Amino acid sequence: MSRRRRSAKSLLKTVVADPLVRRQFARYLIIGATVFCVDVSTFALCVSHRMLLPLASTTAYFTGTTTHFLLNRYANFRRFDRAIHDQARTFAIIIGVQWLLTLAIISTLVGFGVVPIAARIAAIALNLPLGFLANRYLTFGIGIIPRVMGLRKAAK
Numbered sequence: 001m002s003r004r005r006r007s008a009k010s011l012l013k014t015v016v017a018d019p020l021v022r023r024q025f026a027r028y029l030i031i032g033a034t035v036f037c038v039d040v041s042t043f044a045l046c047v048s049h050r051m052l053l054p055l056a057s058t059t060a061y062f063t064g065t066t067t068h069f070l071l072n073r074y075a076n077f078r079r080f081d082r083a084i085h086d087q088a089r090t091f092a093i094i095i096g097v098q099w100l101l102t103l104a105i106i107s108t109l110v111g112f113g114v115v116p117i118a119a120r121i122a123a124i125a126l127n128l129p130l131g132f133l134a135n136r137y138l139t140f141g142i143g144i145i146p147r148v149m150g151l152r153k154a155a156k
Contacts, residue, residue: 021136027076028132031068036124039064043120053116057106058099060120065095068131069139077140091139098127 016022042063046056069091073084102123109119138144 024076024136025132028072028135031071031076032128034071035064035068038067039124040117040120044117047116053106053110054103056116057103057120061095061099061102065091072135072140077136079140082140082143086143087139090143091135093144094131094134094139098131101127 039060043056043060046059047053051059069088073079073087079087102120105123105126106116106119109122110116114122138147141147
C-alpha cells in the first residue's frame with residue numbers, strides 16, 4: 001500500500017474514531033447549514049437582480065465563506081495558536097481552490113440543463129467534506145507549508 005494511501009486511510013480512521021473530531025464535524029455541519037442559508041439567499045438575490053451567474057456565484061461564495069471563517073474560528077475549531085491573518089491566508093487559498101471548483105461545477109451542470117440554484121447546491125455538497133478536512137488540518141491546524149514540508153505537529 002502506498003504511503004499516500006496509508007495516510008488517507010489513517011486520516012479517515014482519525015475522523016471517524018476521535019470524539020473531538022466528530023464534535024467538530026457536527027459543529028461544522030451546523031455552521032455549514034447557517035452558511036448555506038447565507039450563501040443560497042445571496043445567490044438567489046443576485047440572480048433575481050439579473051447578475052451574471054459567475055458574478056452571482058462569486059458574491060454568494062465570498063459572503064458565505066467570510067461567515068464560515070469567522071464562525072469556525074470562534075465557535076468550532078477555536079484554534080488561536082496561529083495569528084488570524086495567517087489562518088485567513090490559508091483559508092483564502094483553500095476557498096480559492098474551492099471557488100474554482102464551484103464555478104466549474106455550476107458551469108458544467110448548467111450546461112447540462114440543471115437550474116442554477118440546483119447546480120449551486122450540488123457544488124456546496126461536493127465541497128463540504130473537502131472543506132472540513134482542509135480547514136481542520138490546514139487553516140486551523142499547522143498551515144499549508146508545514147503540512148507540505150512533512151512536519152507532523154498534530155491538529156488538536
